[in-house]
Amino acid sequence: MNNQSIKQMQITETEADAASVADIADKCPSCGRANPERKKRCAYCCTLTSPRERITVRAMNLSTIILFAAAIVYFAIAVNLKPQYTPISALGESMNFQHVRVLAKVRYLSEFKDKYEKRVTIQLDLEDSKDGGGDDYEGRIKLKAEGEVARELKEKGLLPARGDIIDVSATLFAGKGYRTLSLGTAELLKVVDKSSEFAAVEADVKALLAAPDNFKNKKIKIKEAVIKSKRGNLIIEINDPADAAVTILVFGVDPSKYKEGQKVSVSGMFVFYERGGYWEIKVNEDEPESVVVLN
């Protein structure tokens, strides 16, 4: 290294020292006390007074922009994320205890209570919404909502009807020979498509019996009929308000709740009872508005 370059280096170091002294503040930036001798460390709190070793609050505040941006991205994902559905046929023992999301069609819906009549359980029989599940076991599964969850489903009107397509997130319990889904929160069951195949067709008693094949195995709604008689524990006989001789049986009703002569509206499946050889309306009292008293 020649003399000229050594001299140049010395000049550069002196400039740097001068620059660093210029950086030192008159007041300690940490405790605010005066630093008239412009020392590198505060005489009171020993803080380094050069700004090189310091992070400004402004810089920290600006860095929160990244967090705000991240928050917006996460919220956008939460709103737009396409749900990942698991086919019912894929729910197996290896997925035991996992939370799964299923898109399914409701086949049946039932409600029962424990032996002390306190804890309500709602059970939905589901089938794969894509291929209908058919009669094979793999395409069907039961979903249980118990206790508080069942109560919430009913009270908040979140219960689906037969044929509805539902989106449900639940815990799978699967072992040898059994598979059940358990619903943890009522809000995790949503009806995404109201059933069209189970939509009720409006008709009166006379029209039903005049052309029964037109209504066979369809959900029908009789807007007005009169209870003619009560039979056994599950059947009532209703007649057309205009013609008392035209009657039809309604199956699945607790007759003790009704009186003869009452006007009612009835919703249910119109089916042919082959053993008895007659047409009847099969209702499920758990479904809302299955039998409604009008007077």
Add this chain to the structure above:
Amino acid sequence: METSIVIYSIVASLVGVVIAMAASIIPGLHIYNVIALTMLFAFTAADLFTNLHPIVLTGFMLGMVVGFSMLFTVSSQYFQPNDESFRSIMLPHERFLLEGRAHEAVMLGALGSLIAIFIITLFFPLIPSFFSLARAIIQPHGYWLVGMVMFFILMTEWPKDHGVGKTGWQKFWDGWVQLLMGYFTFIVAGILGMFVFYRTIVPVENAFQSLMPLFVGLFAVPSQIMTFITRVKVPKQHICSSVESAPHDVMRGSASGFLAGMFAALVPGMTPGPALLCTGHLTVTSGERQFLIGGGVGRVLYYVGALMLFFMPGVFMRRGGAAINISLFFVPETPEQFFLISGIIALTGAVSFLLIGWFSKLCANLVEKIDYNWFSAVGCALLIVLTIQITHWQGFVLLCVATALGLVPNMWHSRRLNLLAVLMVPVALNMSGAGPAVARFFGFY
């Protein structure tokens, strides 16, 4: 997920931050106490919440936890000075306050908190499988990990005064009294913890809050009492626009805080205090700045990071008081909920950070105008009323016992960390399977 639910959750979380800030002005008032009160209100006024999606209430609680974890040290920083007799065990917070640079201490802790929020929101969502794996690995080893930490706490207790007595026996006593009181505190706190775990006297409907009177009594009330009797003059505080922190301070403090926060978040019975003690040694942390930054990182990772694991798909780990309370009314199940929660943490973290500077200036003004002893008196009274409200007179009895024990470290200058035996001893014993036998030995089971 419906946009309305997201909007309601965001609003609820921001309200939670505001409430956390209001609660943070009282030093010693823990957010878990506020959450317990919220739960009590939510259960008694259930009709008000029937039409609200549970995730909205979850967002509210999350806002409170994030806000509190970042803001609660601010009031302690300003309103809890200690006198000269504590100089030997004085934490950096108190030294900064007496040197007029409490705001800098607050901002260093806030820097750590901000780093933790970055880690939680930008890094955690990328590694859910790590947490499943870590849980599977740690679960069978939890008892001896906690046991080793307890051993380390006892080993690192040291005499802080050096034989000032005149005679040989007096010098001997002065040398040993702090060690003995430290061990005494640890053992009695452990037995008290076993009693509450196995035979709590708190009424059964509030039994899930059994630990509340213990923590209030062991930590909060003695601090308030000591502050109330303190007569230190707090100097005028300087509001700085920058903090002294070299890159290696940030790196080392963050490393220590990250390890401590993760350790506390993943191991049952662990809290950031003892975890920081261990990881500080592990990462050779030195100096006040690294301590403050590490404390900020560890605290937020423990409170918020552990809570985030509760919502993480495939992990669903329930750790900490907030997760336990939320699990009473909400079960996280879908990835959309996880992304919503991540967004809420990022948003409330950023908002809380921006509030810290303002909140610190407010506290600096208050400490000049209002005697800090009054904050302690109000805080103490509020904590006692809250404890009685939530855990009834039985909880108050526990609180009195715990307060008597909590005063021991203050009187003899042993470490307060020993009091955490109240949680660590029963948890470690129960995880090892020896809990019932030990409880039977003491007649608790």
